[in-house]
Amino acid sequence: MPESVTTGRAPRARRFLVCEPRHFAVRYAINPWMHPDTRVDVDLAREQWRSLIQAYRAHGHAVDTVDPVPGLPDMVFAANSAVVVGGRVFGSLFHAPERRPESGHYDTWFKAAGYDVHRPESVCEGEGDLVWTGRYVLAGTGFRTTREAHREVQEFFGHPVVSLTLVDPYFYHLDTALFVLDDDNVCYYPEAFSPGSREVLARLYPDAVRATRDDALAFGLNSVSDGRHVFIAPQAEALAARLGEHGYLPVPVDLSELHKAGGGIKCCTQEIRS
Ligand code: ARG
Numbered sequence: 001m002p003e004s005v006t007t008g009r010a011p012r013a014r015r016f017l018v019c020e021p022r023h024f025a026v027r028y029a030i031n032p033w034m035h036p037d038t039r040v041d042v043d044l045a046r047e048q049w050r051s052l053i054q055a056y057r058a059h060g061h062a063v064d065t066v067d068p069v070p071g072l073p074d075m076v077f078a079a080n081s082a083v084v085v086g087g088r089v090f091g092s093l094f095h096a097p098e099r100r101p102e103s104g105h106y107d108t109w110f111k112a113a114g115y116d117v118h119r120p121e122s123v124c125e126g127e128g129d130l131v132w133t134g135r136y137v138l139a140g141t142g143f144r145t146t147r148e149a150h151r152e153v154q155e156f157f158g159h160p161v162v163s164l165t166l167v168d169p170y171f172y173h174l175d176t177a178l179f180v181l182d183d184d185n186v187c188y189y190p191e192a193f194s195p196g197s198r199e200v201l202a203r204l205y206p207d208a209v210r211a212t213r214d215d216a217l218a219f220g221l222n223s224v225s226d227g228r229h230v231f232i233a234p235q236a237e238a239l240a241a242r243l244g245e246h247g248y249l250p251v252p253v254d255l256s257e258l259h260k261a262g263g264g265i266k267c268c269t270q271e272i273r274s
Contacts, residue, residue: 011228017270021076033262045257079127081106124149128173134183140174142166165194189216215239222264
């Protein structure tokens with residue numbers, strides 16, 4: 001039996017920033033999941049989103065909210081607005097012109113909360129592509145965030161940035177293909193990465209929990225872990241079972257309505273690391 005099964009895993013309380021999908025819609029297509037003729041049930045989206053917030057609070061996590069703005073249907077995807085490490089905020093510069101105005105609203109929230117916000121010079125989409133592991137930043141590129149932004153992130157935080165190239169348009173953000181389980185391990189779908197990036201991940205995380213394409217298509221990699229509980233899409237049943245075998249406790253939260261825009265649990269969640 002692997003050690004993780006017998007030892008049990010310790011959760012760490014987090015602080016999250018989220019934005020209610022009050023004005024959620026699929027009006028433009030900037031990833032393969034989005035079809036502007038798709039009907040969206042906003043009430044269902046809000047209800048599903050509220051169940052995520054309840055689940056976070058029930059597990060001891062603090063949740064702050066940014067007010068949603070009419071005309072910005074993707075603003076619910078709070079993860080894309082910044083990456084925050086050690087109380088320092090690296091803001092976003094969205095690839096799609098439709099999403100660019102979101103940044104100003106999030107920056108206003110951060111400033112009111114007492115943070116300075118660094119405005120990036122190159123396209124970069126916050127925690128969508130910039131994943132803090134506890135020791136360094138894993139940084140995705142290929143569809144949205146640029147390599148130039150990776151350099152800027154390293155200069156800003158003074159932490160190593162490991163660039164990883166994404167190759168499958170369905171997994172256009174790093175957080176759709178990989179999530180951090182705890183300070184020592186990650187869970188990811190290898191085929192979403194270029195051969196060299198796959199090798200890098202295999203070297204950094206020889207004991208990673210590997211996911212299948214089906215797990216990834218079910219938004220199973222767009223999960224949030226507190227070190228013990230993994231808030232995960234119920235559609236990713238097989239992956240949840242595998243995480244259970246590794247000693248993690250899956251907490252299923254269904255955000256199916258938000259999947260229509262190509263987003264899931266992690267996309268809706270910005271972590272504020274003080
Ligand atoms: N429709 C949004 C976009 O394509 C979805 C963003 C999902 N967010 C994420 N962190 N992966 O930009």
